[in-house]
Amino acid sequence: MKDKRFIQSGLIVPKLDPKKFPPERLFHWLAAPRIPVLASDDPLVTMCVQAVLKKEQVDLIYIGGSTPGAPRKINVSLVFQHTTEGGIYVAGYCHSRNANRIFRIDRAR
Numbered sequence: 311m312k313d314k315r316f317i318q319s320g321l322i323v324p325k326l327d328p329k330k331f332p333p334e335r336l337f338h339w340l341a342a343p344r345i346p347v348l349a350s351d352d353p354l355v356t357m358c359v360q361a362v363l364k365k366e367q368v369d370l371i372y373i374g375g376s377t378p379g380a381p382r383k384i385n386v387s388l389v390f391q392h393t394t395e396g397g398i399y400v401a402g403y404c405h406s407r408n409a410n411r412i413f414r415i416d417r418a419r
Contacts, residue, residue, distance in 0.1 A: 339392070345391045345392065345393070345394065347390055347398055350398070352415070354415060355415055358386050358415070359389050362386050362387065362388065362389060365385075367384065368385075368400075368402075369381060369382070370413070371418065372413055381406070382405075383404070383405040384400065384413070385405075386401070387401055387402045387403070387410075388400075389415075397415070397416060399413065399415060400412070401413075
């Protein structure tokens with residue numbers, strides 16, 4: 311039996327499944343600062359930035375993910391990079407998955 315002092319202090323959290331935590335590499339990626347992208351020469355990035363400003367929905371064909379080539383309807387909330395030389399990502403609500411998702415823009419058409 312676990313000592314109640316540890317549970318009450320917050321050192322042990324009951325019913326916390328360590329298998330549900332993301333791998334360390336993904337955890338660091340999610341925790342990295344996000345640099346907003348406000349302008350780009352890429353028309354797809356520009357379309358997503360405009361969707362954020364106008365609060366419009368975007369229709370994409372996403373090549374990555376569990377269903378490659380599937381159309382996605384996204385309410386874009388942020389277009390960002392982790393570094394100024396890194397890839398550009400689109401974060402938003404995906405109606406196909408009924409959840410918030412992040413899409414790498416170079417895998418979208």
